[in-house]
Amino acid sequence: MEEQSEATGNGINNVQSLREVPIKSSEHAQRNSDEARQYDVNQYERPSVTVDVLMMSLRQRDLQILLIKRRSWPYENMWAIPGGFVNINESLEAAAKRELQEETGVQDVYLEQLYTFGDPGRDPRTRVITVVYFALLDSERLQLRAASDATDVDWFSVYELPQLAFDHQEIIEYALNRLRNKLEYTTIAFNLLPEQFTLRELQWVYEIILHKKLDKRNFRKKIVSTNILEDTGAKKMEGTHRPARLYRFNPAAEHKL
Amino acid sequence: MEEQSEATGNGINNVQSLREVPIKSSEHAQRNSDEARQYDVNQYERPSVTVDVLMMSLRQRDLQILLIKRRSWPYENMWAIPGGFVNINESLEAAAKRELQEETGVQDVYLEQLYTFGDPGRDPRTRVITVVYFALLDSERLQLRAASDATDVDWFSVYELPQLAFDHQEIIEYALNRLRNKLEYTTIAFNLLPEQFTLRELQWVYEIILHKKLDKRNFRKKIVSTNILEDTGAKKMEGTHRPARLYRFNPAAEHKL
DNA sequence: CTAATAGTGTCTCTAAGACATTATAGC
């Protein structure tokens, strides 16, 4: 919808690499259209392409994202969305999965392409076009490797972000919008919960992301009416009160909210 | 160990470092992780980046798109979505507008980034990542330069497409989905109509894109209730029947459907 | 006066939202 500018940034390449860009003769033939002729690839510099991955999870009853601290110019000491170059034989999604694996060690999580940010000048070093993905991680699996001792990688509440490098603030806002919209008409929320969960926990997901309180009875009525939940029969006992039923998401009932 | 290299080294930083890798010796020393070595930008080929623009318009009471005929390998003689390389100092949106201008001569039309397609192998010549935009053109303005004598540029119904090059079939399906969805909750449809139009014409836009008949009374009731239309006072007389009121879109009333 | 399309209102059904009480556990 709206055009945003680019983002990611992480660093990128240097001038040197630009000069070194190899030219494949096969590309010679490349033309995507008549116009392509005008832009013979051999005489053009190529932008760098990176994939950034916004990893989101519910932690401490808050919507948090993983950021890394930059250690050098530009935006030294500011926080940034993790990302890296796309390998020449790697799909964009594969690059995103690689990032995810490197940062969190998790696999098989929800991953969606968000938007491509490519304004010239978003990175002062060189032209970088970034394809941004976002991932939804359930906090339970994440716990496993929660304790990173790295001081330059950390989780932040989307509601209390530090100063961000490049146009990463804008990217996060864009992602939050996407997430909020999809929450309303898809079953995306379940990706933030472990396999079994209570209705209260599900409601928290919605409340935290939409950033507003929801009515308990209306919420449950709506969710139950869709038949996307399966009662596991188990209950979650915690605290000094009535235990809550544990449910499981039933993807078979691919019902749209 | 592993933990450390993943969380710290690889992850982020090194990703970052990748981007920065080259040149600053200080950084070099700082991050010398395995990954950094692997992704030293200097030894990596860069993908080509193109912007393709799917130009859509209502013509002959049909939803049509502009395609160009390829004249050489690969996909010789097949039809493709127009596109071209992104100039090194040009934003993605600017590149899309340039394409649009080159192909149709129109400016100031609705333009939206659709998705980025980048699977290796989608183009047999080299790695090409394409950022796809779609544009909505109102047929009236388009008439002006409707008569292109180029035999390799033509409009096609999205419902009767020729054989398409690359993954362009998939791209068109993706765009059609996006358009259909947005039709329901935005005022995007007005971009396909000239400044003044009748309610029947507006209904055609919906019917053609959604590919189904709508109820006349319900449709009008809904549109009118949003207050996004302004009666121009003028009427459109054509044929031997009661003339229809001409309306104009009132963007001030940014009402969501 | 005929042909062709514009324009209009009611009823039903479903979904969203407001709202308060009882149930069950630990201690």
Place this chain on the structure above:
DNA sequence: GCTATAATGTCTTAGAGACACTATTAG
């Protein structure tokens, strides 16, 4: 029996969809 949270139903209102007749023009 006290505290804390789980679980549950009704009413009102708004919007979606089904549905048929009158109005206005050219010829």
